[in-house]
Amino acid sequence: MSMKFLCLLIFFFSLQSKAIVFYNEWTxxxxxxxxxACFEQDGDFCHRLCGDFEDCQVxxxxxxxxxxxxLLMTKIFFDMGREYVNTYEFAQNDELLELLRSGEFVSLDxxxxYNLVTGHDSARVQEGFQSLCYNGVGYPLVLFSTKxxxxxxxxxxxxxxxxxHMSDEPNIDFENAKANLY
Structure with a gap:
């Protein structure tokens, strides 16, 4: 693959993707x-969430x-990437805002x-989470709603x-979903 083609491919993908990054921490x-963290093209998301154009803390x-x-937590950590799968359907900002503003969510990586099942960042659990993303992200973050x-x-x-979007229905045609991404 030529370097010119690779650069064009990366540029095209960057135009299609959002520029919002989520990460969690304990104080x-x-x-x-x-x-x-919101980058320039999606600064409005952060502004709508917390009033700042670049960073929010929820x-x-x-x-x-x-x-x-x-059993539920065991299933989540053992079956991430098998029972809990990426649909490769982009989440819309309004959907994300609704969940985050509700305060009824939990984020897991x-x-x-919360992983009391296999130990902190075990290779098996890490592999399951990493399988959710096609782009080699080290620590994908999964959002669940709570009640x-x-x-x-x-x-x-x-x-x-x-x-x-994620699904707990693993019968998704991944190859077709990935091919239709861009």
């Missing part, structure tokens, strides 16, 4: 925060049934403190600057 007060309530070694501070439905996966 020293044991509060969880979802951080959102409080994430503790998920009560996530803090346990239960392979390093999650009454209990995990409910898988919603989105953040793959770097691209955020997609």
């Amino acid at each position: 020293f007060d044991f509060e969880k925060k979802l951080n959102v 409080d994430e309530p503790v998920c009560e049934n996530c803090v346990a070694n239960n 392979s390093r999650s403190v 009454r501070n209990r995990i409910d439905k898988v919603k989105f996966v953040s793959c770097g600057v691209d955020t997609f």
Whole structure:
């Protein structure tokens, strides 16, 4: 593949993708925060979320049934990428805003403190999460909705600057979905 073609391909993909990046952190007060970084073309997203055009920090309530070694959490961490899959359908900003403004969500990645199943950032769990993204993102972030501070439905996966819908119905034609991405 020529370098010129590769550069054009990267430029085309960058025009199609959003420029919003999600990452989570725990504070020293044991509060969880979802951080959102918006780049120029999607600065309006951050502005609508928190009033700033570049960065937001959203409080994430503790998920009560996530803090346990239960069957649901075992299923989530063991079956990420198999039962919980990326649809490769881009998430719309309004959908993301609705979920984040509601405060009824939990974000998980392979390093999650909620992973009491396999240990922090185990290779098996990391592989499952990384399989959600085609672009080699080290720590994809999966957003679930919650009801009454209990995990409910898988919603989105953040793959770097691209955020997609997720499904817990693994019978999706991935190759066709990926081919129709751009």
